[in-house]
Amino acid sequence: MGDVYGGGEDEDSSSSSRPRWLRPLLQSSFFGQCKVHAAAAHKSECNMFCLDCIDGPICSLCLNFHKDHRHIQIRRSSYHDVIRVGEIQKYLDITGVQTYIINSAKIVFLNQRRRPQPRPGKGAATNTCCVCDRSLLDSFAFCSIGCKIVGTSKNFDKEKMRADDGGASDSDESFESVNAASIRKQAVRSKVQGFTPSTPPQTAAAKRRKGVPRRAPTGGLLLGY
Numbered sequence: 001m002g003d004v005y006g007g008g009e010d011e012d013s014s015s016s017s018r019p020r021w022l023r024p025l026l027q028s029s030f031f032g033q034c035k036v037h038a039a040a041a042h043k044s045e046c047n048m049f050c051l052d053c054i055d056g057p058i059c060s061l062c063l064n065f066h067k068d069h070r071h072i073q074i075r076r077s078s079y080h081d082v083i084r085v086g087e088i089q090k091y092l093d094i095t096g097v098q099t100y101i102i103n104s105a106k107i108v109f110l111n112q113r114r115r116p117q118p119r120p121g122k123g124a125a126t127n128t129c130c131v132c133d134r135s136l137l138d139s140f141a142f143c144s145i146g147c148k149i150v151g152t153s154k155n156f157d158k159e160k161m162r163a164d165d166g167g168a169s170d171s172d173e174s175f176e177s178v179n180a181a182s183i184r185k186q187a188v189r190s191k192v193q194g195f196t197p198s199t200p201p202q203t204a205a206a207k208r209r210k211g212v213p214r215r216a217p218t219g220g221l222l223l224g225y
Contacts, residue, residue: 018149019091021051026110026146030074030081034059047074051091075107082107088145097148098140111146131156 034044037059046057051070063071072087077100085099085106099106112132127138131147142148150156 019051021049021054022092022145022149024054024056025049025051026149028057030057031076032057034062037061048072049074074110077102077107077109080113081110083110092145094145094148096141097145098136098143109144111144113143 028049030047030049032046033041034046037044040061043061044059046059048058048060048063049056049072050058050066051072053066053069057074058066058071070091072083072091074081074083076082082100082102085094085108088094088108094108097108099108101107112129113134115132115134127136127140128134129136129143129147130141130151132143134143136143142151
């Protein structure tokens with residue numbers, strides 16, 4: 001496998017092709033208030049990340065202390081962290097990660113999102129994320145940068161090979177192989193969630209469905225005494 005992530009090296013020998021800042025970036029929780037510039041409420045939202053210092057989310061005012069450093073800006077879409085393709089592709093190879101157009105800008109998601117419930121009567125997706133099975137366009141393999149990390153890791157490749165080579169003609173062995181593959185896939189999903197920061201839940205109240213009004217059987221009956 002070639003240099004998937006380019007630029008810098010990770011401490012983990014199995015991930016030597018990844019930049020050191022990648023995992024801390026994906027583990028960070030953005031959009032909190034900066035403790036240093038709390039007085040400037042309108043500018044103290046921590047939505048920046050310095051790739052050279054790797055010291056967590058910072059606000060736009062903190063950039064004065066990071067002059068001549070590489071930095072990127074994190075944005076939000078439906079309560080999930082995203083980044084513009086034009087920014088991240090300068091430092092990271094995002095080939096295979098599905099892109100979206102939001103506010104006329106092409107973006108990618110940082111981490112895995114919860115899969116939506118399948119719609120009744122709709123057929124199964126023809127192309128899904130190699131890690132979390134989220135529906136994708138045919139030209140992509142991963143739904144987020146986080147899923148690409150897991151899906152292109154050496155351990156993940158070995159697990160896929162074991163799952164492919166585990167098939168057997170005997171029904172019991174075949175069942176055990178499928179079950180083991182399912183367990184391994186669940187472990188991979190847990191690994192993805194391990195470096196995914198928590199996302200604030202949506203607070204929109206569910207609308208009650210108005211029922212059809214029904215008249216009582218004796219509603220129009222007048223009783224005389």
